[in-house]
Amino acid sequence: MTTTFETERYGDRLFAASHRDENERLECLAGTFDPVSAENLLALGLDARWTALDVGAGSGSLSAWLASVAASPDQVTAVDRDTRFLTPLAAEGVRVVEADITDPAFHPGRYDLVHARFVLMHLRDRDEVLRRLASWVKPGGLLVLSDALAAGGETSPHEAYRRTITAYWRMLAETIGSDRHCVAQYPRALTELGLRDIGLHTHLPVVGLHDAFSRFLALTLDQSRGRLLGAGLPEAAYDEAVKHLNDPSAREVFFAMATCWGRTPVLP
Numbered sequence: 001m002t003t004t005f006e007t008e009r010y011g012d013r014l015f016a017a018s019h020r021d022e023n024e025r026l027e028c029l030a031g032t033f034d035p036v037s038a039e040n041l042l043a044l045g046l047d048a049r050w051t052a053l054d055v056g057a058g059s060g061s062l063s064a065w066l067a068s069v070a071a072s073p074d075q076v077t078a079v080d081r082d083t084r085f086l087t088p089l090a091a092e093g094v095r096v097v098e099a100d101i102t103d104p105a106f107h108p109g110r111y112d113l114v115h116a117r118f119v120l121m122h123l124r125d126r127d128e129v130l131r132r133l134a135s136w137v138k139p140g141g142l143l144v145l146s147d148a149l150a151a152g153g154e155t156s157p158h159e160a161y162r163r164t165i166t167a168y169w170r171m172l173a174e175t176i177g178s179d180r181h182c183v184a185q186y187p188r189a190l191t192e193l194g195l196r197d198i199g200l201h202t203h204l205p206v207v208g209l210h211d212a213f214s215r216f217l218a219l220t221l222d223q224s225r226g227r228l229l230g231a232g233l234p235e236a237a238y239d240e241a242v243k244h245l246n247d248p249s250a251r252e253v254f255f256a257m258a259t260c261w262g263r264t265p266v267l268p
Contacts, residue, residue: 010122010176015223017082025219026059026085029118031212033257034061036203037117037146040259041066044142050112051075053136055101056119060086060094066115067094077108102129110138117146117257124177127189134193140266143195144259150180151204152253160240161252167233168224175227186260195262204256207245217254218245 008014015022046052048071054063057078063086067073073093078086083098090096099106102125114137120126130145137143153165172178187198205213221228221242229235244250 021219028212028216030061052113053111054078055116060089112141115144121147122178137264144261146259147183148255149183149258151256160237163237164241167228183258190262197263200260202256202258207252208250
């Protein structure tokens with residue numbers, strides 16, 4: 001029997017900011033990938049003069065880092081649909097905006113850097129939003145997009161983990177519209193939008209070797225448990241997968257963060 005999930009948007013119910021563990025889950029994600037994002041941005045030439053828009057700022061950790069690099073924190077704008085975790089940034093001078101980036105009426109201005117991490121993959125209208133993100137980049141500025149690229153979980157030799165991760169990605173696609181492979185199309189998409197100096201970088205953490213990422217996966221599966229079991233994943237398989245992931249000797253992968261960037265042309 002095929003289960004039909006009720007559709008919603010990321011954060012409506014699944015991974016809602018109001019969930020007791022959501023801030024910790026986002027902080028674990030940030031703890032895993034912030035150093036990589038920072039290294040990429042510095043390598044691309046980020047300096048104190050830049051203005052930056054951090055789209056889907058989440059816990060605010062990367063926005064805070066951008067503000068630490070900028071000459072003044074008000075050069076950084078952090079935008080999210082729910083900004084409850086961004087209040088400390090506002091107190092430090094970062095411009096915090098609560099807005100829906102899919103709303104055609106939302107126009108935040110133009111920036112030297114527009115950055116979005118783990119955002120587009122969860123939007124059904126990601127192609128249109130990508131075009132809008134590019135329109136917010138100043139001439140000569142950078143658009144930097146990072147998303148998950150599913151790797152290994154669906155082919156793991158551990159049956160329970162494989163079944164659980166396969167069920168998870170299917171649930172996410174049908175419920176939210178998430179695409180676990182769309183980032184692979186970003187180099188082509190940015191080229192078609194007229195951006196130049198296209199590049200791509202990937203980072204693949206390993207569950208069992210990276211504690212923050214292991215905790216992120218545990219919290220992600222915990223929030224997804226009811227939906228996965230309701231869709232037909234046997235409880236025994238879910239429990240065995242969680243037990244396996246709690247084993248310090250487990251060595252599994254879940255997804256890589258793929259980061260794609262491009263520079264807008266300089267006007268003549």
